[in-house]
Amino acid sequence: MPVSDSASWYRLWGKRVLDLAVAVPAAVLTLPLLLGAVGLLALQNRGAVLFRQLRPGRHGALFTLYKLQTMSDARDEAGHLLPDAQRLTRLGRWLRASSLDELPQLWNVVRGELSLVGPRPLLPQYLPLYSPRQARRHEVKPGITGWAQVNGRNALAWEQKFEFDVWYVDHVSLALDLRILLLTVRRVLGAQGISAPGQATTEAFTGSPSALTHLLHDAFYQFHPSAGAFTQAGDFRGRRAGPRSFGAGPANQRSPAHVGADWFLRRPGSGQPYHSRPAVLGQRGGS
Template identity: 75%
Template sequence: MSASSPTDWYRSWGKRLFDLALAGPLLLLTLPWLLSTMLLLVVTNHGQVLFRQRRPGRYGILFTLYKLQTMTDARDAQGQLLPDAARLSRLGRWLRATSLDELPQLWNVLRGDLSLVGPRPLLPQYLPLYSATQARRHEVLPGITGWAQVNGRNAISWQQKFDYDVWYVDRVSLGLDLRILGLTCWKVLRAQGITSAGQATTTAFTGNPPTQVPPSV
């Protein structure tokens, strides 16, 4: 029987211990700031404080993701939601630029829904649109930050994001997670990659282009 590698140990249970060791103290440390910000959101967002949305986790199993509410529910005369850019409040824009709207996800980490590092949890409607390779991003817990986030975040294409996600899945390790967390802090301080070109956040994933079949001879 071959001995387990350090990577196997970390994948099996070391990563979970790492998450708990960091997420608990971080949540306690930021709690006063979180509560103060939530009070501001009560005023600026007309009582809307927490954003809750069902997202697919490991193996595609749905869980409830928590974030600070950065958008209002402003609608046009026909009752349709306004574009993202029009619904982002000034406070919400700042929270997104600093990624502080993600802090409630530390609770998701403590619950075991998320890891600190992993592919970002996307929308449930994307699940049937993935290729077999892209779907491998669900072989690990999703994360608050990830390899795609420190390599462009919303400023890169969907295919690039998925390539980075699968690259991470194949190389999970403590060293890589520490590297990603360090790069995340640097990226957040510089507010890089928050949006896609011409978008307030990012465009929706609509699936993969059809495979081009060469004409028969």
């Protein structure tokens, strides 16, 4: 969508100014709270107080995210970590409810890896599972809070979260960021949406149907390289499929891979098949 001059300036410069103007004073003011939480965690976790994990930032670039460690490292007899609900300590549950476990991320904001407001940084293994639309959430820096967080947080389904994230990417502005920050304060005080229903945290993302079709497409051409072009596929004539990189371009830059029926793989977002006739595996032009 078209971006106004004021919105463009805010994206390029104003957002970073806001981040530093809020994060630096907030880090100083909340230091006593952080030190108190660190002291309690050190006693409970025998010295383990900081959680570090690689997360994807803008354009998928990895950085180290910092949080207070709210779970133990308890494992079963086979050496596997126990479920989150069993590892989440009483102190950790309170830190999550109050969002104090997020305070170390102010350092990520000062370093320029996070923004105060943006889509939450998720796990790197989710990157190949996104549909092209969902992958747009990485067009901006991730944030400590975001539009999805003030509209349900972990109580939302993954697809709902991603729709909120993409909407935010298209509507970034100073007014929206200030609104999200104010709503965040309200939600933190009300301890709303901390976990998914029936879960201690939230369920892992395993992919959406629209993203799965692209993964099947890539796998098909990896094992059937001779199926490159469908002569009846219009713009796809003479093209061969290659591995789809993260954040790939429009769907009309990739060849279709039909397996048995038109409906199996469709253009993302359109609901229309790539062409009118199903192709036979390993053949060109559906012949």
